[in-house]
Amino acid sequence: MHYPIGLLFDLLASSSALPWNITVHFKSFPEKDLLHCPSKDVIEAHFMSCMKEADALKHKSQVINEMQKKDHKQLWMGLQNDRFDQFWAINRKLMEYPAEENGFRYIPFRIYQTTTERPFIQKLFRPVAADGQLHTLGDLLKEVCPSAIAPEDGEKKNQVMIHGIEPMLETPLQWLSEHLSYPDNFLHISIIPQPTD
Amino acid sequence: MEEDEFFGEKTFQHYCAEFIKHSQQIGDGWEWRMSKDCSDGYMCKTHFKIKNGTVVSHPGTSGHGQTCLPLEEALELPSDDFEVTETAAASEVIKYEYHVLYSCSYQVPVLYFRASFLDGRPLTLKDIWEEVHECYKTRLLQGPWDTITQQIVFFASQKFLMEHPILGQPFFVLHPCKTNEFMTPVLKNSQKINRSINYITSWLSIVGPVVGLNLPLSYAKATSQDEGNVD
Numbered sequence: 526m527h528y529p530i531g532l533l534f535d536l537l538a539s540s541s542a543l544p545w546n547i548t549v550h551f552k553s554f555p556e557k558d559l560l561h562c563p564s565k566d567v568i569e570a571h572f573m574s575c576m577k578e579a580d581a582l583k584h585k586s587q588v589i590n591e592m593q594k595k596d597h598k599q600l601w602m603g604l605q606n607d608r609f610d611q612f613w614a615i616n617r618k619l620m621e622y623p624a625e626e627n628g629f630r631y632i633p634f635r636i637y638q639t640t641t642e643r644p645f646i647q648k649l650f651r652p653v654a655a656d657g658q659l660h661t662l663g664d665l666l667k668e669v670c671p672s673a674i675a676p677e678d679g680e681k682k683n684q685v686m687i688h689g690i691e692p693m694l695e696t697p698l699q700w701l702s703e704h705l706s707y708p709d710n711f712l713h714i715s716i717i718p719q720p721t722d
Numbered sequence: 723m724e725e726d727e728f729f730g731e732k733t734f735q736h737y738c739a740e741f742i743k744h745s746q747q748i749g750d751g752w753e754w755r756m757s758k759d760c761s762d763g764y765m766c767k768t769h770f771k772i773k774n775g776t777v778v779s780h781p782g783t784s785g786h787g788q789t790c791l792p793l794e795e796a797l798e799l800p801s802d803d804f805e806v807t808e809t810a811a812a813s814e815v816i817k818y819e820y821h822v823l824y825s826c827s828y829q830v831p832v833l834y835f836r837a838s839f840l841d842g843r844p845l846t847l848k849d850i851w852e853e854v855h856e857c858y859k860t861r862l863l864q865g866p867w868d869t870i871t872q873q874i875v876f877f878a879s880q881k882f883l884m885e886h887p888i889l890g891q892p893f894f895v896l897h898p899c900k901t902n903e904f905m906t907p908v909l910k911n912s913q914k915i916n917r918s919i920n921y922i923t924s925w926l927s928i929v930g931p932v933v934g935l936n937l938p939l940s941y942a943k944a945t946s947q948d949e950g951n952v953d
Contacts, residue, residue: 642757644886649826
């Protein structure tokens with residue numbers, strides 16, 4: 526359902542060599558299983574909805590709501606036309622936070638596993654602990670998806686992947702959110718079985 | 723994880739439990755479902771309607787401009803009566819599903835819905851909108867919802883297709899970003915007149931009609947009889 530292509534690759538095909546070969550169907554639309562996507566506007570609406578939700582988490586929607594309609598349009602057009610500078614001119618404002626804070630209010634993230642019925646895990650999680658320590662990727666996983674990480678001496682069963690790489694679990698979550706988010710401002714994290722090779 | 727806001731997930735679950743209690747008393751069909759991993763849950767209700775207001779005659783129905791009669795009532799009739807009065811083909815029966823989930827991002831409830839024919843073919847949003855339009859128009863004309871009406875109309879245009887966060891299937895959604903805006907006057911008003919309300923009841927009575935879901939008035943009365951507040 527409108528998942529970023531990089532996420533789909535990490536989750537479903539990360540063992541494939543690039544370029545990723547996919548099959549596009551033009552006939553026999555499975556009417557009973559899928560709903561038609563009526564237009565490009567729907568994709569834009571979905572993208573903006575994710576942006577707004579991310580900002581609801583990061584800034585109680587204050588930053589995105591202060592923007593003008595043309596700024597929202599610029600975010601979408603920058604993405605659609607692969608114009609990073611155009612996109613980032615606006616998006617960088619969504620990556621800022623007040624000087625007196627140490628990070629965003631909550632981190633926008635979604636954790637995907639193909640083994641569960643639930644499409645993804647998304648919960649409220651603060652980037653900074655009460656004592657001022659920055660929470661790490663490992664802290665997040667321990668809290669919301671403990672099965673993803675192996676016990677201390679145990680064998681590593683899973684890979685925790687973002688954008689095709691496995692960031693160290695000690696990486697601060699705030700940093701990941703600022704630098705490794707997808708264009709919709711979410712961290713889309715895949716938990717996939719450790720490849721055996 | 724964190725609940726420093728007015729409407730946290732536990733509060734949501736509490737109001738849903740109260741709502742479902744009343745639903746059970748009047749046979750309104752709402753039930754609570756847990757996710758498979760039992761970490762959260764949602765309220766849901768299914769009902770059936772005949773496409774385009776083919777009215778099924780049923781004893782005891784007042785039928786005031788009711789263009790959408792629940793099919794279940796018709797199906798309860800003994801089969802002889804049913805064959806005499808029922809004229810719609812099976813393909814014209816539409817199954818509506820409504821799910822109420824909690825959004826931790828916006829910290830409000832969210833209404834997910836979908837509709838399909840009995841053979842599984844889903845209805846598009848346009849189809850659904852045409853179906854509920856009649857019911858909604860009537861409701862709009864009846865309402866004392868002056869200031870809220872405008873917001874509902876805007877709100878209604880915000881519905882679109884998303885993935886159900888627990889089931890992973892496509893549902894239409896009334897986007898939650900405006901919920902706080904139209905719920906705030908409702909909450910303020912209830913505080914002013916010092917009357918406790920069930921957030922879910924108030925919210926659903928506003929957004930439900932937009933998608934063909936109506937709440938019997940007894941829900942409101944049930945709330946004012948509730949003792950005590952949420953802790």
